[in-house]
Amino acid sequence: MGKVIRTQEIGSLRKPPKLMEMWKSYLNKKITFDELLPEIRRVSVENIKKLEEIGLTYVYDGEMHRWEMYYHPVTNIYGFELVGQVRVMENRYFVKAAVRKPIKFLKNYYLDEFLFIKKIAKTIVKIPVTGPYTIADWTFNEYYVEKWFKTLDDMKIIRFNAKRDLVYDLAEKVINPILKELASNGAERIQIDEPAATTHPSEMGVFVDGFNLAVDGVDATVTVHICYSDYSILTPYILEMKTKHFALEFANRDSWKLGTSDKDRPGYSYLRELYIEYGYDGEIGLGVIDVHTDAIESPELIRDRILYAAKFVDPEKIVVNPDCGLRTRRREIAFKKLENMVKGVELAEKELGLL
Amino acid sequence: MKVEFKAYLTGILPRDDYSIDIFKKFEWGIIDEKTYRETVNKLVCKWVDIQVSNKLDFIHDPQVDWLDLFRFYSLIDGISAGPLTRYFENNYFYRKLIISEKVDYEEGVLSFYTHHELLPDDFPWKITLPGPYTMYRLSAVNLDKEEAIDVIGKLVAGAVEEAFNLGYSLVDLHEPSLAYDNYVDEDLVLQLYRYIKRLKLPFHIQTFFGSIFDKMPLMLKLNATFSIDIFEGVDDSVKIPVDRIIIGVIDSRNTLMERFHYISKYVSLIIDNSLVDTVYLTTNCDLDFLPYKSAIEKVLLLNEFKRRFTLEWGR
Numbered sequence: 001m002g003k004v005i006r007t008q009e010i011g012s013l014r015k016p017p018k019l020m021e022m023w024k025s026y027l028n029k030k031i032t033f034d035e036l037l038p039e040i041r042r043v044s045v046e047n048i049k050k051l052e053e054i055g056l057t058y059v060y061d062g063e064m065h066r067w068e069m070y071y072h073p074v075t076n077i078y079g080f081e082l083v084g085q086v087r088v089m090e091n092r093y094f095v096k097a098a099v100r101k102p103i104k105f106l107k108n109y110y111l112d113e114f115l116f117i118k119k120i121a122k123t124i125v126k127i128p129v130t131g132p133y134t135i136a137d138w139t140f141n142e143y144y145v146e147k148w149f150k151t152l153d154d155m156k157i158i159r160f161n162a163k164r165d166l167v168y169d170l171a172e173k174v175i176n177p178i179l180k181e182l183a184s185n186g187a188e189r190i191q192i193d194e195p196a197a198t199t200h201p202s203e204m205g206v207f208v209d210g211f212n213l214a215v216d217g218v219d220a221t222v223t224v225h226i227c228y229s230d231y232s233i234l235t236p237y238i239l240e241m242k243t244k245h246f247a248l249e250f251a252n253r254d255s256w257k258l259g260t261s262d263k264d265r266p267g268y269s270y271l272r273e274l275y276i277e278y279g280y281d282g283e284i285g286l287g288v289i290d291v292h293t294d295a296i297e298s299p300e301l302i303r304d305r306i307l308y309a310a311k312f313v314d315p316e317k318i319v320v321n322p323d324c325g326l327r328t329r330r331r332e333i334a335f336k337k338l339e340n341m342v343k344g345v346e347l348a349e350k351e352l353g354l355l
Numbered sequence: 356m357k358v359e360f361k362a363y364l365t366g367i368l369p370r371d372d373y374s375i376d377i378f379k380k381f382e383w384g385i386i387d388e389k390t391y392r393e394t395v396n397k398l399v400c401k402w403v404d405i406q407v408s409n410k411l412d413f414i415h416d417p418q419v420d421w422l423d424l425f426r427f428y429s430l431i432d433g434i435s436a437g438p439l440t441r442y443f444e445n446n447y448f449y450r451k452l453i454i455s456e457k458v459d460y461e462e463g464v465l466s467f468y469t470h471h472e473l474l475p476d477d478f479p480w481k482i483t484l485p486g487p488y489t490m491y492r493l494s495a496v497n498l499d500k501e502e503a504i505d506v507i508g509k510l511v512a513g514a515v516e517e518a519f520n521l522g523y524s525l526v527d528l529h530e531p532s533l534a535y536d537n538y539v540d541e542d543l544v545l546q547l548y549r550y551i552k553r554l555k556l557p558f559h560i561q562t563f564f565g566s567i568f569d570k571m572p573l574m575l576k577l578n579a580t581f582s583i584d585i586f587e588g589v590d591d592s593v594k595i596p597v598d599r600i601i602i603g604v605i606d607s608r609n610t611l612m613e614r615f616h617y618i619s620k621y622v623s624l625i626i627d628n629s630l631v632d633t634v635y636l637t638t639n640c641d642l643d644f645l646p647y648k649s650a651i652e653k654v655l656l657l658n659e660f661k662r663r664f665t666l667e668w669g670r
Contacts, residue, residue, distance in 0.1 A: 083610050084646025087369070089439060089448035090422045091378045096646065098610045138446050140610040149617075155586050200444045228441055228448060253438050292439060 004354045005306065005318050005345050006057035008285065010225055010247065011128040011193065012069065012325030013062025013334055019043050023067055040064050041116065048121050050335060055342045057319070058126035058189060062327070065113035069130050069193060069325070070138050071095055072109060077174055079103035083140060092328075098140035099166060105174045108181050118186055126189040127182060128225070132170035132214050133207040137196035141166055164206045171213035183220040191223045191247065195324070198229040208237045215242050223247060225285065227324045231270045235278050247285020249323035251305070252292065258304050265308040275312040284313055288344065289322035289337045291329060296336050302344020307351055315352055320345050358626060358668040359633045361412040362661040365527055365561055366483045366607075366641025367424065368417040369650045374398045378420070395420045399470045405651060409658040412635075413481040413525055416470050423449035424485050424529060425493070427468045428510060433458040437495060443535055443564045445608070447644065452494040457506055460513020471521045479524035483641075486528035486560060487511040487547035492536065504546050512550035519556050527559040531640070533573075534565030534587065541573045548577060559601055563640040568593045584639040585621040595629035603639030605657050610649045612656060615663055622664065636661050 015023065019039050026036045044061035051059040066072035071094070074080040080097040087093050110129060118125050144162035152158050179190060192214065197207050215222045222242065226234065227249035238246065254267025262269065274280045288305045289297055302320070309318055320341060326334035349355050370378065374394050381391040402417035421427070429436040429452060436450035465484075474480045485493075487507050496503040511528070518526050528551075533539060551558065560574075560581040567574055567583060568590035574581050575596070582601035583589070586608075602625060604618045626634070636657060642650040 084648050085372060085375055086646055087643055088446060091375075091382045093375050093379075142609070142611045145609070145611055154588060156588050196446060199441065199446065228439060230441070 003349055005315050005320060005349055007342055007345055008056055008058040008126055008247075008319055008321045009051060009060065009062070009338065010285075010321050010323075010325050011060065011063055011191070012327035013047055013064075014327045014329065014331050015062075015064060016043055016331065019064065027067065044113075044117065045120055048117065051338070052121070052123055054335065054338050056123070056338070058124050059121055060126055060128060061113070061117050063128065063325070065116075068094060069128070070097075070135065073130050073135055073174075074139065076106060076109035077103055077135075077170075078106050079143065080139065094138075096138060096140065098142045099144065100142050102143060103166070103169050103173065105177060108178045110178060111181060111185065114182055114187060115185060124188060126191055126223070127187055128191045128193050129175065129179065129182075131192040131194040131197075131224070132167050132175050132210045133203075134194050134196040135170055136163055136166040136210075137199055139166070160203070160206075163200075163203060167206050167210040168213060171210040175214040176216060176218070179215060179218040179220070179222075183218050187220050189221045189223065190218070191225050192243075193225050195225070195227050195229070197224075197226045198231070198233040201233045204233060204237050208240050212240075212242050221245070223283075223285065225324075227287070228252065232273065235273060238274070238278070238280055244282030245285060245319070246282070247287070247319070247321055249287040251287050251290040251297070251323050254290075254305065256295075256297075256301065258300055260304050260308045260311075265305065268305065268308050271309055271312045281317075283317045283319060284309065285319045285321050286313075287323035288320055289326075289341055291322050291324045291326050294329060294333050296333065297340055297344070299340050299343035299347050302341055303347035303351065306344065306348035310348070310352060315349070315354060356626065356668070358631060358664075360636055360661050360664045360669060361633065362409075362636045362657050363411050363413040363481060363525075364406065364415040364642065364654065364657075365637050366418070366529060367421050367643040368402050368415070368419055368641070369643050369645060369647045370398060370419055371401070371647045374419070396470075396473060399473045403474060405654055407475065407478065409654050410661075411654075411658070412479075414474050414478040416474065416480060416482040416523070418468075418470075418483065421468060424483065425449060425452050425490065427464055427514075428452055430464045430467060431458055431461050431510075440493070443531055445644065449493070452490070454494055454496040454498065454503070454506060457498060457502055458510070459506075460510050460517075462513070462517060465514045465517045466521055469518070469521060469523075471523065474522075480522060481525035481527060482518050482523050483527050483529055483561070484511065484514050484518065486530035486533070487551065488539070488544050489530050489532040491543070491547055492532040504543065508547045508550040511547075512554055515551055515556060515558060516554055519554075525557060525559060527561050530560050530562050531564040533560070533570060534562040534567045534584065536565075539570055539573060541576065544573060545576060552578075559635070561601065561603075561637075561640075563587070563603060566590065571595065580635070582635075582637065583625060585618065585625075586639050589621045589624050591624045591628060593628065595625065595631075598630050599633045599635070600625065600629060600631050601635040601637055604636050604660055605638040605653045607638045607640045607642050607644045607650075607653070610645065612652065613660075615660065618660060619664070619667070626668070634664070636664065 223245035
């Protein structure tokens with residue numbers, strides 16, 4: 001484990017085959033959740049133990065209690081209906097929902113898993129929570145569009161208003177009560193997952209307001225994770241957001257060459273814009289692992305990515321992590337990548353004279 | 356005014372649940388190539404049947420096994436598939452093409468990905484390919500600007516020519532960047548299109564993810580049939596002096612089913628502001644943004660819209 005530079009996993013890990021099959025049986029209504037839960041808990045314990053062994057500063061259980069980061073909230077909030085699988089990239093799909101009624105809070109769909117994980121973890125728990133903007137953006141917005149159709153004519157304005165209403169409803173009526181309850185039950189660190197944040201540049205105000213509504217009055221350290229995005233769209237809004245920690249993807253856009261020059265590290269050029277040109281002084285969740293390849297980053301490559309980042313960021317403000325959830329990779333690959341990540345942190349600390 | 360209405364699909368069409376599972380398992384190496392190929396062929400045939408039964412005027416190659424619209428070019432030496440990149444304002448990602456040297460189109464690259472052998476002989480076929488401007492904007496080209504324009508212009512023209520040689524009667528070029536970009540350099544676009552123009556083959560330009568009303572002078576200079584996505588708004592102050600137009604009347608980004616009276620109002624505005632005698636009705640972008648079942652419902656609706664528009668304005 002790093003002494004100064006902290007480490008974390010972003011969220012998801014791939015489920016082992018047995019748990020995967022049981023989850024499918026549950027979703028196909030062949031078994032009950034009570035029958036599924038013991039296996040979830042067994043793997044959850046195994047994952048926490050493994051991540052603690054690897055030496056991560058902040059851990060979670062790889063989201064074993066959830067089928068998937070979007071599916072979990074939309075099947076637990078009133079108003080959504082699943083409509084089918086939609087492509088995200090290449091051969092990867094997710095089950096997408098349509099919102100067909102005004103949304104309502106039903107229950108805190110993260111509380112039970114959090115209480116279990118908090119009990120078994122020896123280190124600090126960081127719970128990932130899917131943010132309101134991403135839930136809205138990944139949903140076919142039917143109800144709110146229909147509502148605005150009654151009074152407006154211009155489709156672009158209808159779409160914007162409908163999206164804004166859905167985001168704010170989710171933030172105020174669902175996510176904020178969930179976060180407050182998690183915090184009051186001991187959640188110290190909550191990561192809001194907002195991969196969709198910069199998808200629509202014209203909706204950045206809606207994203208920021210939704211985020212701030214969701215975290216308002218929450219007594220915990222709130223971080224945000226955003227990936228595969230044009231971060232220059234985000235920059236002007238960073239200081240408006242009620243968080244001082246942005247966990248971002250960088251490795252996907254970087255080279256695999258060793259070295260710490262600008263030319264060697266093209267994927268990390270945004271750090272200069274963020275810290276030097278824009279003057280941000282908060283924490284960075286530094287993505288150093290590409291989650292879309294089985295190739296395993298060497299500790300030396302991780303080291304160089306961190307050393308490059310340290311030119312712009314105080315090492316105490318760096319939390320090293322993969323670009324995104326590692327459920328895209330087989331478990332043995334994911335764990336090997338995380339092991340090398342921690343080794344890379346140690347090499348970087350040595351180089352920086354922090355050990 | 357009498358107008359002829361035609362209808363067709365555009366872009367990558369979605370996979371059904373069974374195919375999604377098989378494609379994923381093939382990628383993971385847990386099923387053999389024969390099973391994969393059979394699945395692809397069955398899915399292509401299903402999409403052909405859907406188009407035939409809905410009386411569409413062109414049979415669109417469903418392109419169901421394409422990983423993204425640009426990927427086939429990465430078979431050419433000197434072009435590789437780079438980082439995952441968001442496809443405009445969508446939760447949909449493509450791999451940015453990295454063009455690292457002066458390359459030429461290689462005959463046979465497109466045919467590796469097409470399904471022409473499964474398309475019915477008694478219908479005209481069409482296929483969607485990346486338009487040169489969008490390809491220029493979405494690729495990383497390690498060449499100077501003039502070389503980049505030349506290389507991309509030739510690559511697209513090469514693929515278009517191969518499509519016609521394979522028997523396709525129509526190529527539609529996906530050009531969302533023409534609509535999405537706030538500023539479009541006209542000279543750049545005209546240069547990118549010069550090789551395709553020399554082919555003297557018919558092609559359509561599909562624009563979406565933005566309005567092209569403020570780019571009408573450029574669209575007219577391209578001298579090709581182009582599309583208007585009515586879900587991005589219709590500016591009734593802009594004249595459209597063309598005799599053929601494509602109108603995106605089905606929203607491929609929402610499961611909400613379109614209402615005829617709403618669509619009809621905007622189609623009327625476009626017709627009234629133009630000289631059209633032929634309107635091609637289509638989806639505003641790839642149906643791949645929708646689940647398979649919803650996509651089929653939208654195809655039925657497209658056919659219904661064609662029927663109703665023909666009743667209203669048809670000859």
